[in-house]
Amino acid sequence: MKSANTPNTEQPEHPQTTALPDVPPRDVTAGLDWARDDHAVSIVDGRGREIARTIVEHTAQGLRELTGFLARHGAAEVAIERPDGPVVDTLLAAGVTVVVISPNQVKNLRGRYGSAGNKDDRFDAYVLADTLRTDRARLRPLIPDTDPTVALRHLVRARKDLVNQRVTAANQLRAHLRGALPAAVGLFKDIDSQISLTFLERFDTQDKVDWLSPKRLGHWLAAQGYSGKVSPTVLHQRILDAPRGATGAHGTTHAPITAGYVAVLRTLTDQIKALAEEIDRQLDAHADAHIFTSLPRAGRVRAARLLAEIGDCRARFPTPESLTCLAGAAPSTRQSGRSHIVGFRWSCDKQLRDAVTDFAADTVKTNPWAAHLYQRARDRGCDHPHAVRILARAWLHIIWHCWQDHAPYNPAKHRALQPYLTPKTEAA
Known part of the structure; x- marks a missing residue:
């Protein structure tokens, strides 16, 4: 029996895959357009025809009606624009697969169905449902973090x-x-x-x-x-x-x-x-605390923020690149013909980017590898925010490996750091 003060070292259980099945259950998908007071719901069949729609109020009774409406029409998957909140909690508790499609994506997807670009909640619910039907290969179900992380x-x-x-x-x-x-x-x-x-x-x-x-x-x-x-x-x-x-x-x-x-x-x-x-x-009781508190200049609050924003679901980030892109630390590339433009990544998790860049910027003070990487970026003409993002991308690769291995950061195993720690011997 563990005492109340003993840190929890058990690892949370998460599925190892985040792929949707090739065909939705019962060949039906649903979309939900979130609003403050009520939510529009649309259900489409395998040919993209809307077979049902409704509006549910944002109340306890309305959320019960939502799950009942989905069950009556056999909808086991719902596309939605945000990853948290009472609606998402209700859907997950009912065993419904939730797929998040960002508002920016929905805005661009409206052009599929007409050139007017008008914003209508019921139409957006249909766009979400139909996109879940047609773009399954690139969509991933929402896998929530554990309660301590949330x-x-x-x-x-x-x-x-x-x-x-x-x-x-x-x-x-x-x-x-x-x-x-x-x-x-x-x-x-x-x-x-x-x-x-x-x-x-x-x-x-x-x-x-x-x-x-x-x-x-x-x-x-x-x-x-x-x-x-x-x-x-x-x-x-x-x-x-x-x-x-x-x-x-x-x-x-x-x-x-x-x-x-x-x-x-x-x-x-x-x-x-x-x-x-x-x-x-709460950080002391978290299973991943040892990973993030071991990072240089992480402290307690900064370590907790990194942990909370990255989460504890390893399957969500199968590669370091997937993490760096969501954190906005990887540049956005646009190429057409002879045009090749590398620019700032606007679409990202702003909270995660802020947490990572705050951490990376402070490591320059004590970590010689980080200081050298930052200074090289500045010497190439990058301004301070750009140089910090470059450094954050490098740190995220290290954090990702530590996170996936459930291992704390060990400077002795950081090979890129060693040349800055070992004094160069002068030739005889």
Whole structure:
């Protein structure tokens, strides 16, 4: 019996193939166009004729009607535009095969059935169903990740959203202080740091800041447990050098605005910390944690984000190239006649690309192989984002092999890294 604190090392079970059968069960396919309040459903037969259509509400009763409608018409496969949500969960729970066709693909597929290009939910449901019938060789059924991975994905995405909100709130506070209290803007390194927020709670107007002297500021910093990396004298000189803010009644009217931004930032910081702690706890219990935490500069939150966005279904990415394409790290090639264009891959999993490029960009700081690969790209004229994507593509090949083998990253087995670790011996 495992204790509650023992990491889970059992590997999740996933099917080893993701191919659809050549012919759909009972020669019937269905398409579902997702909307906020209701969903259009279309069912076509083996000759592409629509044999049934309906609209179901996005309610518990409506989802029950959906599965009943599919069962009555023998539809065991449904094409849909998104890979998650209550509708997908309901279909999977009912044993229905779900095939995801992206909205960009559906937009292009409309041209098959007419040149008008009009958007209609019922028509899109038919397009989805018929595409599932005709393009089976290139489509793959959705294989959901395990519940721990899905839960971790929700956590890391929620934390990222809160971090973005904190950046926005910090920028708003900084813009407000430039007119109300400029001395507080560059006083400490970060406007949203704990010491900076505490300072603004105590000294929220220019009149209160004017009361400070180097000695008084030193006593206040000591009471707050300030690390002392910058002396009170230097900090006080920054106050004197800054433009003066609003004073008197005018300054007092700005104080509640400052307090509002400070309160928002404190709340966001606390919630980000709470989510990070929960991410850390769930990461420890995940079967693939040892793979992603072993990567250089991965840390805990970044490792959890990589794990959550890549997932734990190995069959979804049979080759490293399939992973790099979905992550947007592989370029998109267009060739026609003598024209050969290699460009940015717009169609990809944006969350996965952001997670991978964030990781790759930071490895330049400590990994000499990564730093050399990045610098070579820059020397060829690539800008920073392009160079990071090149490096991310290289890292994804390594991550893919570690992930498929359930093995942590081992620098000693990274052959491309060894020349940068072994000093070159000078010829005698």
